Each structure stands twice: as structure tokens, then as C-alpha cells.
Amino acid sequence: xxxxxxxxxxxxxQEGENATMNCSYKTSINNLQWYRQNSGRGLVHLILIxxxxxxxxxxxxxxxxxxxxxxxxxxxxxxxAADTASYFCATGDxxxxxxxTFGTGTKLQVIP
Amino acid sequence: xxxxxxxxxxxxxxxGSPLSLExxxxxxxxxxxxxxRQAAGRGLQLLFYSxxxxxxxxxxxxxxxxxxxxxxxxxxSSKKLLLSDSGFYLCAWSVxxxxxxxLHFGNGTRLTxx
Numbered sequence: 689x690x691x692x693x694x695x696x697x698x699x700x701x702q703e704g705e706n707a708t709m710n711c712s713y714k715t716s717i718n719n720l721q722w723y724r725q726n727s728g729r730g731l732v733h734l735i736l737i738x739x740x741x742x743x744x745x746x747x748x749x750x751x752x753x754x755x756x757x758x759x760x761x762x763x764x765x766x767x768x769a770a771d772t773a774s775y776f777c778a779t780g781d782x783x784x785x786x787x788x789t790f791g792t793g794t795k796l797q798v799i800p
Numbered sequence: 801x802x803x804x805x806x807x808x809x810x811x812x813x814x815x816g817s818p819l820s821l822e823x824x825x826x827x828x829x830x831x832x833x834x835x836x837r838q839a840a841g842r843g844l845q846l847l848f849y850s851x852x853x854x855x856x857x858x859x860x861x862x863x864x865x866x867x868x869x870x871x872x873x874x875x876x877s878s879k880k881l882l883l884s885d886s887g888f889y890l891c892a893w894s895v896x897x898x899x900x901x902x903l904h905f906g907n908g909t910r911l912t913x914x
Contacts, residue, residue, distance in 0.1 A: 719900045730806075730890055730905030731844075738900060776843065780900060787857075788834070788894075788903055792843035 692777045692791025700797040707764040709794040711777030712757075719780040720753055721788070722762050724773045731776065734762075769800040802827035806891045806906030813913055819864075819878040821909050823891030826872065831893040833874040834903065835866055838888040850874060886913045 692713045701707055711720070719738050723731040737744045737753045737760070744751045750763040764771055774793045781787040806823045813819060825831050832851050836844040846859045848866035856866050863882060867875045874891060889909045895901040 721902060723903075728888075728908075728910070730907045731892075731903070733902035733904070736900055736902055778903070787846070787849060789846055790836070790844035795841075 692779060692789070694775070694777060694791045694794040696794060697792070698795045698797070700799065701767055703767060703769055703798055703800050705767055707767050707771070707796055707798070709762045709775050709796070711760045711762070711791055713760075713777070713779050713791070714758065715779075717755075717779040717781070720751075720760050721778045721780070722749075722751060722760075723776045723778060723790075725776065725793070726773050734775075764796075767796075767798045769798050772796060772798045802893075802904065804891065804893055804904055804906045806909060808909055809907065810910045811912070813881050813911065815883055815913055816880050819876070819881050819885070819911070821876040821889055821891075821911075823874045823876075823906060824872055825893045828872070828893070828895065830871055831895065832901075833868060834892040834894075835874065835876050836890045836892065838890060838908075840887070844890065848876070881913045883913050886911055 692711045695710045717739055719736055721736045722734045724734055725731045735746045735749055735751050737751050748765045753760045774795045776793045777791045778788050803826045834849045835847040837847055838844050848858055850856050850868045853868050864878050891906045892903040894903050
């Protein structure tokens with residue numbers, strides 16, 4: 689079963705604009721990760737935020753985590769056409785072993 | 801450096817035929833290994849994960865099975881494929897005993913059951 693639900697399911701923006709994707713999850717987590725998938729390819733890890741962290745940055749990426757609301761957001765600033773891809777959140781189980789469950793994904797299209 | 805190999809890249813199989821997808825990891829020892837399935841335009845469904853040789857955890861009851869005959873080899877199998885088995889199958893690995901380790905994915909196998 690899916691642990692996370694991303695919102696929106698699809699997003700279309702102009703190049704240079706910011707893109708924000710949200711993720712909600714259901715159970716207690718140890719960490720939350722964001723991945724990117726180009727069409728027809730495997731997923732690539734972007735960033736991980738621990739359950740005791742509230743915000744994390746990596747280049748043009750900003751991730752926030754609110755464990756009280758069981759939600760996270762991924763912000764991509766100054767988007768580029770090359771950012772066009774699907775983005776997934778994934779949660780690591782708090783049970784101590786590495787079971788990782790993915791959300792349903794947001795399909796981002798950046799128009800040049 | 802670590803690499804993950806997954807093959808074949810595409811596969812077309814008739815209903816009722818067997819299936820064997822293979823995944824191998826190089827450059828690391830005792831990785832956690834995963835099989836995911838992705839239906840067209842959908843999220844990833846965790847099928848199996850393994851924390852060691854012969855240790856397989858199944859997440860979804862279905863006609864698929866997984867085996868880990870060697871430390872860095874993970875095999876997904878079926879005795880008789882169903883139409884509903886069509887999808888994009890992804891193998892992934894992560895570092896053992898590091899709870900917050902990211903997953904590293906192969907390029908996937910696109911399976912079409914006809």
C-alpha cells in the first residue's frame with residue numbers, strides 16, 4: 689500500500705518559476721526522502737530529511753517536514769526545462785530496518 | 801564505486817509463461833535489496849525487500865516471488881504470469897545497517913504480459 693500521497697498529481701509551470709510539491713504520509717517515520725524519475729528510467733535520490741529536522745536545503749531544492757501534520761514539501765526554485773520529471777516522496781520505517789515506501793508522485797512539466 | 805545492473809530492459813511475455821528478472825549490485829557488501837513495481841503513470845509499489853542472503857520479506861501477496869541466492873543478487877520470479885503483472889519493475893539497493901541510507905535504483909525492466 690502507498691504510504692505517501694503527493695499533491696498536486698501534475699504541475700505545469702514556466703521556466704524560472706518556483707515549483708512546490710507536497711507529500712502527506714500516514715504512519716510514524718524515521719526519515720523522509722525525495723526522489724526524481726525521468727520518463728522510463730529509475731529513480732534518483734535528491735534529498736533526505738530526518739524526522740527531527742524541519743528544513744533542509746540542497747542547491748535549488750528546499751525540503752520542509754512537519755511531523756505533527758505528517759507532511760512534507762519540496763520546493764524547486766528557479767525551475768529549468770531539465771527539471772521536467774516525476775517527483776516522489778518516500779518514507780523510511782521507524783521500526784529500525786530499511787523499509788522504504790513511496791508516494792504516488794507529482795508529474796512536473798517546466799515549459800521553456 | 802557501486803553500480804546496479806538490472807536486466808532485461810524490456811520483456812514481452814504471454815499470459816501463463818514464467819518470469820525471471822535479475823538484479824545484481826557491484827561495489828558493496830551485504831546491501832539491502834528491493835523490488836518495486838510501477839504501473840503506468842503511478843507510484844511505486846514495494847513488492848519484496850531483503851536484508852541478507854535468504855532473507856526475503858514480502859509486502860504484497862501475489863503470484864510473484866523473490867530470491868537472494870548470493871549476497872548481491874536479487875531475482876524476481878513468477879511461475880505463471882497474469883495480465884495484471886504488466887508494469888515497470890525496479891530493483892534498488894541501500895547500504896546495510898544505515899537506517900537513513902538512500903536507495904539507488906537500476907534502470908528498470910518494462911514487462912508487458914500479452
